[in-house]
Amino acid sequence: MSWELFTGTGTSPHPEPAYDAIPDPPPWRLRDRAEPPFVATPELVDAVNAALHLRRPLLLTGRPGSGKSTLVDRIAAELQLGEVLRWHVTSKSVLTDALYRYDALGRLHAAQVAESRVKAGLEVAADGDVESYVTLGPLGTALASPDRPRAVLIDEIDKSDLDLPGDLLNVLELGEFDIPPLVRADPTGERVFEVRGADRGRYEVGGVVRAVPRHFPVIVFTSNGERAFPPPFLRRCVRFEMPAPDTERLREIVRAHLGGAADTETAAIAGFADRLLRGGNLAVDQLLNLLHLVTGEAAPGTEARGRLEAVLLRELDGR
Structure with a gap:
């Protein structure tokens, strides 16, 4: 499976119909997905139970x-x-x-x-x-x-x-x-x-x-x-x-959504956690989007990965 679905040349490198080369979406983008993975802290569980009882x-x-x-x-x-x-x-x-x-x-x-x-x-x-x-x-x-x-x-x-x-x-x-x-x-x-x-x-x-x-x-x-x-x-x-997740909690979240990526992408997870710790205006699903792409069957090369990180991990305040 190729990373380059679109080449910008006006000609598709894939056999007809070319749109068949587009892979399945991430599981969290499916309308009829199974129960969504969610990693709850003990404090959040207690807050939910308090709301239910009261x-x-x-x-x-x-x-x-x-x-x-x-x-x-x-x-x-x-x-x-x-x-x-x-x-x-x-x-x-x-x-x-x-x-x-x-x-x-x-x-x-x-x-x-x-x-x-x-x-x-x-x-x-x-x-x-x-x-x-x-x-x-x-x-x-x-x-x-x-x-x-x-x-x-x-x-x-x-x-x-x-x-x-x-x-x-x-x-x-x-x-x-x-x-x-x-x-x-x-x-x-x-x-x-x-x-x-x-x-x-x-x-x-x-x-x-x-x-x-x-x-x-x-x-x-x-x-x-x-x-x-x-x-x-x-x-x-x-x-x-909701607290900003640290490295270990981010690994739990990634594991819940993407399985083994939590173990193969430790550097990317740690770097993302560090940006959050320093006040970065980022959302966890930005990290999930990146790791879904770079660990999938059609993973991009090193140069394309660097460009993807710049696009997908951009601060939400526009910086």
């Missing part, structure tokens, strides 16, 4: 690539919580994005079409009920889960608007929220609606969605440490700071 969210802070987002997959797999529900926060995210979406324009359009068909004497489809236009968000789906807790990743909460952590407080404390369109459709609160969840499943809810106390979601917040959070929000979380 029914509190876990707030993980650490540099990009430190494994914050991967932890929730390990928790969900070990506790058999099903598919992880994910909410990737941006500066424009609001609380309702996490709880539900209501397609008011879609419902209005359907009503206008139905009215036009009635006037034309045509048959009208009976799919205009309000529940057809409500979709639960990731956190809303978890709170509506009737038979088991669900794992929810709320990723990069530090990217949010300043008000969002405070807006989450009541939902985190009470485990309930209103869906106003459903409340208006049934002021008595007796009707059960069937709505779509963020996992494409169907959920039976009322206008007020209340979590089963025993099934309160397992919530993991991640933060890159780019801002401070208000004390009321922090009080409701179990907090843990």
Whole structure:
């Protein structure tokens, strides 16, 4: 297997079809990969257990690539919580994005079409009920889960608007929220609606969605440490700071993902650990990407390896 899939000459050195020469992706790039490898420290294990016992969210802070987002997959797999529900926060995210979406324009359009068909004497489809236009968000789906807790990743909460952590407080404390369109459709609160969840499943809810106390979601917040959070929000979380890995821990991580590369690439691992120790702005997956390439069947030569290191191990602040 050749390292040079692309030569820049305009002519492929591989037989037709040339794209067949592209090897399989790294295992962590596969959509349907097995349970992701994750090396947890005893301190992190204790923090997770504390959050589980207390029914509190876990707030993980650490540099990009430190494994914050991967932890929730390990928790969900070990506790058999099903598919992880994910909410990737941006500066424009609001609380309702996490709880539900209501397609008011879609419902209005359907009503206008139905009215036009009635006037034309045509048959009208009976799919205009309000529940057809409500979709639960990731956190809303978890709170509506009737038979088991669900794992929810709320990723990069530090990217949010300043008000969002405070807006989450009541939902985190009470485990309930209103869906106003459903409340208006049934002021008595007796009707059960069937709505779509963020996992494409169907959920039976009322206008007020209340979590089963025993099934309160397992919530993991991640933060890159780019801002401070208000004390009321922090009080409701179990907090843990992901430490920068040393040489031995990096070897454990590499071994979990790449097996024998942990023993053959000791110098590269030690050099990467030294850069982290000196404050380098690097992510562990940069090291994994490099070692996957240089230890694979199509490993590059010495000169190409040097160029790869310059490209793949560049500091994340652009230096």
